Amino acid sequence: MQYTGARILIESLIEQGVDTVFGYPGGSVLFIYDELYKHKDRIRHVLTSHEQHAAHAADGYARSTGRVGVCIATSGPGATNLVTGIATAYMDSVPLVAITGNVPTSLLGKDSFQEVDIAGVTMPITKHNWIVKDVKDLAEVVREAFLVAASGRPGPVLIDIPKDVTAALCEWTPRSQHDPAAAASLNNQNPVAQSPVALARAARLSARGNRKTYTEADVLAAAELISKAKRPFIYAGGGVIIADAAAELKALVEKLKAPAALSLMGKGALPFDHPLNTGMIGMHGSVASNKAIQKADLVIAIGARFSDRVVSKADKFAVDAKILHLDIDPAEINKNVKSEHWIIGDLKKVLGELLQKIPERTENEWNGDVAELKKIVPEAHSRPVPLHPKFVIEAVAQRLGPEVIVATDVGQHQMWAAQFYPLNRPRSFLTSGGLGTMGSGMGLALGAKMANPERPVVLFTGDGSFRMNAGEMATAFMYHLPILVVIMNNRVLGMVRQWQTLFYDERYAETTLLRPPDFIKLAGAYGLNGYRAEGESQFMDALEKALADIASGKAAVVEAVIDMDEQVLPMVPGGKAIDDMIL
Incomplete structure (x- = not known):
């Protein structure tokens, strides 16, 4: 059938089993978004508030399911906004296909409006990337992209598509998902499959099949x-x-x-x-x-x-x-x-x-x-304070049950969640490990909830991290994603302050966050309910109210006010042996 490149892209995504993509539109991807609109009954698009969080949401979708996540952004700043999310997925071996638009092929390399060499930018943080300059190559590139993203050690890939390629017409032939034999048989029949991309793919598949394995x-x-x-x-x-x-x-x-x-x-x-x-x-x-x-x-x-x-x-x-x-x-x-x-x-x-x-x-x-x-536990784990992170995490765990998916941002709250949350199944803890990306948590939680509507999802975040992704409360509201957001608010950049306390003579350079916003009012501005707690009984009351919101299909925010000098212990100082710990 004769399809535009944009239609071929959508059909190829559906062919790969994709049911959800996360993204943000722009001029270079308008043909793609037009096809998404026409086929919204076949593939769901989730509009985030920022391209970075589209990448994080696709990441959360992938981490929680094992399937390949997909995100879309326009050229230039749209594409570069994906970079942090792509790098986050790369460091943690998450299968992700990032699709970017670009200026028409005739304008590539001419410093055109909103032009960026995103393939060059992302080369160190992807398993592979492609610039599709001929519509005849597009379907094969998509097929190979999913194969590369998911095979071996998984990771992100990127497909950059100039705008004129999305408008060009080409024959498109469906193919069985991940079927190298079918691809080989089609090589002798289909002129599209005879493209250089298809032939190179066949050679790589052959080499992959002949790779020496263990004995x-x-x-x-x-x-x-x-x-x-x-x-x-x-x-x-x-x-x-x-x-x-x-x-x-x-x-x-x-x-x-x-x-x-x-x-x-x-x-x-x-x-x-x-x-x-x-x-x-x-x-x-x-x-x-x-x-x-x-x-x-x-x-x-x-x-x-x-x-x-x-x-x-x-x-x-x-x-x-x-x-x-x-x-x-x-x-x-x-x-x-x-x-x-x-x-x-x-x-x-x-x-x-x-x-x-x-x-x-x-x-x-x-x-x-x-x-x-195992009996040696830091005294800090039971320090008598009005509201301890361990209490907060264990209370949430008790109420949400064993099917929960836990997402975190990065910082002290992340380590406390890793230490204290009683997780008993895989694909239930979503966090940026290798890159340590503050601001990734809300996207991870959104993607996980979109992929697993039947499972409770909680995001543990800090006041520093939440400032970086609070705009995604709009996404949770618009798509009726009942996520529980628990903000550990210590009014500081806690992990950096901890280092400043221990190693920099308490010189708290730029880590004190005694500034707006009021998170409860901010949640209200996004159409969500927020609840503040400064002690254990207040927290339990706030948690019950938030869970009532969750049960009604609405996200909710609980702000847990904790001591600004609470520390994550044990801690191994940099350059010390792993058993040389501060307790």
């Missing part, structure tokens, strides 16, 4: 390392969740009777209340996790990348342990920490095979030692 000998060598270990310790990251391998992780933990810690991105991969779960590991990890990994003789790292926020000082990290690293990305092997042995492959498959090769281990004094470490 049984690799699995046996890993099993031998494990069988010889007297003090095994498991360090699991976000790769476990991406691979849908939480069940296999739990089986491994229980077969080895091995203590296990989770990275920030791994939250939910092992139930919070599992007796062998030692809690989060890293700069603000638990005493048990940070000290036990230093005492282990074997660290089994699964879908984790040994980031600086976990390892801290690399030459003092797990120095008495051998490292067994399981990951899908060969680039992560020996990048930050040297491994004794590794297996590169799909974690669900690798763990399934490994479980068949390892003997069951009985608990010994190692488990007793770790159990004693």
Whole structure:
């Protein structure tokens, strides 16, 4: 059929199973938005208040479902506004397709109005990107984009489409989703599939199919390392969740009777209340996790990348342990920490095979030692104050139940949520881990709620972060997305202030936020109800009122006023060994 490029784009998105896109219109994408209007019964568009939050919403959609998220922006500033959201997804291996418009091909490279080389800008923060200069290539580019975004170690990709390409006419032939065989058969029949893009894609698919994989000998060598270990310790990251391998992780933990810690991105991969779960590991990890990994003789790292926020000082990290690293990305092997042995492959498959090769281990004094470490908890976790973050988080958890999706912004509230929220299932904790993006939380929550209407969604944010995304309350209102927003308001940039307190002699340079807005009045301006609480009883009353709003299908805001000097502890100072903690 003869379709415009814009129609081909919409049909190709639907072909890939896309039901929702997040975006913001502009001149270079008007043909695309015209087709979205015509086909709004087939694909839903969510208009955010800012392009950055369209990217974050697509990210939240993807993190909470495992499906590819999609966002759209116009050329120039619209495209550059996506960059922070794309980088956020890239650092956390989130499958995302960002679609940008651009000036007509005849104006590319001429400093035209609202022209930016967005492919060049995003090259370091995407798995791949494309500029589609011929409408005949568009369908194949979309197909490859989804394949690249979701395959291997997932991540964001970008498709830049000049305006004249969206208006040009071309034949379009439907294709089965993710069907390389169908693509190969069509190469001999369809002139569109004979394009350079299609031929290059076929070559990449062939190469991907011929890539060397791990062997049984690799699995046996890993099993031998494990069988010889007297003090095994498991360090699991976000790769476990991406691979849908939480069940296999739990089986491994229980077969080895091995203590296990989770990275920030791994939250939910092992139930919070599992007796062998030692809690989060890293700069603000638990005493048990940070000290036990230093005492282990074997660290089994699964879908984790040994980031600086976990390892801290690399030459003092797990120095008495051998490292067994399981990951899908060969680039992560020996990048930050040297491994004794590794297996590169799909974690669900690798763990399934490994479980068949390892003997069951009985608990010994190692488990007793770790159990004693779990008893060490900073006094700050129960500091007598009118309203403690731990109380706020646990009260919300008790009322929202086990099906909840927790989104956070970045800062102290993020770490408190990671420490205290009792998550027991994967894809339930959405947060910017690698990039640490303040302002990402509201978008993450919106995307998650749009994708999971039946599940409760709560956003924990700080007063600093919420200032960056409060405009998205309009999106929650317009699309009837009943999200619970809990603002930890300490009137400061809490995490930066904490560093200033500990390491900068209390010189609070530009971190005090005694300024507008009044968040309760701001919520009202956006059509939502807001409730302020300064003590425990007030918080419980505010929470009940907010949950009544949620039950009626309306988002609600609860402002929890906390002490400006409340700190996130434990804390590993920069440059110190991971077990050298401030308690």
